[in-house]
Amino acid sequence: MEKRKMVNDEENRLKQERNSNNSGISPDNIKSKKAENYSKEKINERKTRSRERISRTEFNLRFKAYFKSRLFRDYGYIIFAAFLGMASYDYFIASTTSNGITPSGIGAIARGIAIGIWPEKNELQIQTSMYWVFYFVFNVPLFIFGVIKVGIRFSFRTIVYIALQNGFHFTFAYIPVINPQELFFIVNYSSLNFFTNYGGMYQIWLFVFAAVAGILNGIAYGLVYKGGASTAGTDFVFAYYSAKKKISIANYNRIVNYIIIVAMLAIHTTLLSRSEITSIYFGKDWAAHIDQIKELGFKIDEGGLIGGDIATHKIKYFFGPALFASYLFVVVQTIAIDIIFPKFKYRSLMVITSKGDAIVSGLQYVHYPNDIVRIPARDHYEGNDINNEVIIVSTSVLEYKKIKAAIVVSDPDAKILSYKLDKIIANYKVDKY
Template structure:
């Protein structure tokens, strides 16, 4: 009797093998569990294939963008935002909440407010990271998670470098020093300067991070998800939400703000308008605290002494009272003598004062910088002259392009050419950002290709897609994966081994392992 031909089946790691005849392999494949096992192995293999392709082609470039973006964002937070103190600048959205909580926490634990900001921001992003992995995708979510973690490490490094850490080294000017000096407008002018430069650096950071197929976290998770799902830009809604959160946070921060952190000009305005007569002033706790000091010629300047003397004599005038108000507002010595009504007036003025408008300046500058460097809504019309029309179409569909492709059969005529040549002309429309990603691959299809690029002022109509279709990319990836005979053979072998093991466990013996 002739011996049956047997086939040795290896697992993907090459360690486990079965020796089965073709008939036995057929029995295994007909088992009810085979189809389910095959689906599991197929999905596992396809995901590994996608990961390998991504890490081989784009991951390191994206990671470099994310690292640069995280470093610049850390510079913006440490040297331009957190340095402005408890009553200073706030970023928009979730960052504003993180900054507020870091201010509260820094008062109770020995850690810098900027370091605590990055830690709190990371913790607040954890639920959104989970949402991202489920709803958006592993590449975007992984890189965004890396951004958040790396930002913490960059901050810890900067905080511990001698001489150039934010506490010892100042960019532009020492804001803590300038804000503590008596002066009407010094700190206010500089907080707007910090807002502009901080916004520009943050905008540059965000743009680079976006180009790395990641985000900075926070509301970007939800914005990215819904812009993909609804196929439209909801950036304007995101800006409104960020500004609303900013306003609420500044209100909450103002409630807990100590009067010593309120700017001198705000104090001056509130104090100057609070009292209108000598009797009203001298009967208050503030007036009683001032009188022994300002009545002694040897304790204050001659101008202050004379101004107080004039007010005390019943000659109430705005000039003398303004001099006294400036003296009071320039020192925190009298903060405890303010009435609660006066304190709330100061805080109300502060809510609609420098902190809010400087923070809005920060957000606007940041947004303008992002729009300039990362023009996600700029549309290009591409006229492509090529002899490989089918390959171009196939590539466009494989990367998820879903808009119309217009094709003309043309004749190309060139000077000094022997014959006119037939050539295809394709017109497509897509966002600039997507073209930047596919340009190099597109040109490689046809070395003689000519691409004429024309900017589009606007696109009207609901059927135009501003994004590439993930399903089409997934389909193209699946086709490429299935055309790889070696990988498909591994999946089949793994499935046979897995099914055979289960059959053996259930008492169905096919063949012993070798």
């Protein structure tokens, strides 16, 4: 009898442990778990879901502290990006002279105007300097748009980026030996002048310069986005509508850049004088080879090409290396940006938390625009089953830092799993559900 009683007691004890949880540990054992594994506060925090919401005042204080702790890193990105952007234009784009590479966006317009006023090779330094001045001035209305529509912090950092680019240019432009007029990383492009090679400007060097400039500019753009700023220009508009419409507009961004390049190149081609179009194809000393050019079958006098040869060579110029090298610059730049910071791509965040209500409040405070999926879950953590929630949200990379900050500030102990998304297929409206 005594032996049977002991067996029954053991069976009842095991049955009780199995019913308590899957780990074989009774609730009493969980409560009495030693301090070296969990602090009392940690057990209570992770043990069950909390319905506490974070106040707006507390959230704002934590939010500012979060970004303040990353301030030096962000501005480090912006400073280095400004230097790379300056080097890309001064040493590789501007150095291809007035008939070389056309950058994208507002930069194409600024370069076009600078070239129109100072087209000669001996004016390259002032042409480059005035490009940066025009680029800053043309962005002033867009700075105002950014402050109103996008946000003061984003806009201020962008202004800092553009100002630093101007500062780097005017610093390096007048330093002996390392200024763009004396230091050539690949080749002195402006010195290329081969009369025997018909179409002297049409060298492989133009495409090499475009590729290198695209890589440097792409890295600069990626870093400036990581620093919580933009490259100004049309970026302000695209950033605003990407967030407002909740769609990726990378394709529209590229199309607009291509259209601007074509328009500026068309204007530049139209304004080319007889002498300029002749020097593009027959070298800057073409006047010394007029008889040889005539023997090749071209109509020319002391002022340059004449008659139909002017129109023919302008068409060749427009559809020539200057156009395709500019497109190569944009393509390489886009690839480099997408590797470092694919700003128009989307990410899905799966958050494991015990403070779901607090996170939802934080997302609402930063005006998170999409739906928030909340799934009750049991988190098995070091032998314990803990009541948690899984929250799923989606955001563009452009807004990723803000959304991530809102989650971390609302629950510093939350686990965030980030996934890349190809696209979001949805037309979400509350009234449909």
